[in-house]
Amino acid sequence: MTGRKDGWAGMVWESWADHDDVTRRLDEGADPDAWSGGRPLHRAASWGSPRVIAELARRVMDVDALEDGTTALWKAVWSDRPDNARALAAAGADPWKPLIGGWSPGRLSLAGPTPDLFGVPEGMRGLSLVERTTARAGARLVAALADLHYEGTGLACVAGIDAEEAARRLEATPADPEVLKQLREEPWAYDFDPNLQIVGVTTVRGGCIVTQPWGYAPSTRGVLTRLSAGTVCYGLYANPKSGDQGKIARNGSLEGSDLNPGGSPDPGDSPDEVLASYLYRHRAVAYACGFTGLRLTDARAVAGPPDAWVELPRRDDREQ
Template identity: 70%
Template sequence: MTRCDDGWAGVGWDGWKDLEEVRRRLDAGADPEKWSGGRPLHRAAVFGSPEVVAELARRVADVDAVEYGAAALWEALMADRPDNARALVEAGADPWRRLIGGWSPGRLALAGPTPDLFPLPEGEPGLTDAEHAVAEEGRRLRAALGTFHYEGTGLACVAGIDADEAIRRLEATPADGEEMAELMGDPFAYDLEESLPFVGVTTVPGGCVVTQPWGYAPSMPGVHTRLSVGTVSYGLYANAKSGNQGSIARDGTIEGWDLHPGGAPDPESTSDEVLFSYVHRYNAVAYSCAYAGLRLPDARAVVGPPDVWVKLPQRDYWGH
């Protein structure tokens, strides 16, 4: 491990909530500006308590200092920590300073669960009609999907085609009912090579969803590209080992790979990408569906039972 000599060695996630310990370290010489290559205030904004945030904020040179394009206030907003955001503003942080994609934390908060977190000053623009629509649909979709376990699930969210067209493009055949009943009883009791060819397909408003609750088949390049001809398909594999893996296929070509749906925006993200990432933060399924413009009424297309179970033909799906 890299040696840490900034005074914060051994501080875990919960440690940023311990005001007495944080204050002891600071008084003993811990650097308020540096934590293992990052900034303690940014870390506390996400994981800490308002009291720790306030303590660190009064000891740093600039409460609005930026790390990877984001100030601590931005990080608190992205982490759904309005208590920490308020502590930062009380310490002098500027909610209306423009950061990633031209968004300020204050204007971005208007699209989130606490739109009144920062009172809108005179002269500051609110959300446009288009931005408001993205936020509203995000709230509706998250509520419609609800909360469910999706670790290990593979999806392809395809715009503009229904289940019948998806099946035609994949040249898939109806799955045997008895075989599927046995498989669904305990899919993880089978070798992946046996269960991988079976996927569910469901028509939803805006397109269709191809799902496999136990594997990555829908997001394999050879599936993804066939589905995306003349349209777009967003693939998701909720990898239990490495986290959510996203991909984009557009008109038969892989356009993006090893993406992170539901994660924070990158420093280089556009204005639209920042809003979309914020609206769908921590919800990879909603992000994937919304990217393709799918307006699911519930989670059935993802968790099943689908409209139809089919079997994919044998072919090399990794060579596209």
């Protein structure tokens, strides 16, 4: 059942923390196993409270029922809701049930901010050395970019080359100081198309970043394929209208587009992809940097000022 027929009409995210309302709906016949095509327990795991979790958990058919390949306990871990995770475990949810990419909610929690959430039972595999190292690097990168405002920004994260080499590959020239001054003061006051020719380039540990605080140029095919010759590049455009859009270029070819950096993993993702999605959940810029092995200590390479402002030549293949 979906919509009004399932008894959950009018529910919004904060409603799942209202124990009295949820209980009333359940007593009046709301379906504990169905809500608008999904599962109420999954919604409560992400947005609700331990009391609501306990109420729903005692009424559902299966506390470990799947939605999009994950359990409610996975959702609680993913959403950084340790109290909800503990309530689900107390209600019988299995922290060690393998799910997407072979990861269980328990193993995933070991890579997050509450590694002692469940404890590792005897005989159960914890994190490998590589996974622990990856998790620590991810936490540092997320912290370095914690206060970054990046809506409307385009960037390309490139492994293994510096800013000077990036400018050479792009055949870029130094930007006109006067045009740059006006553009930086009022980026939206001028004709948009010429502004797309100007980007910032900055060397960071592990490679470099090409950035444009006012446009998508660094994430276009022509820029990414040139930058990725002999290496890998992750392009990101934080589209104010449609959200974060990612692309992957490797060895001069575009191999992935219309990606959702920082989003939830897909059921067919590899273990490494699932771990990266968890470490950089809702952190698209950190995801792009982490994908290419860049190790930033602050947000300057993205937000500016860059090492240098350069102007790109006009090419048809720079179009998205």
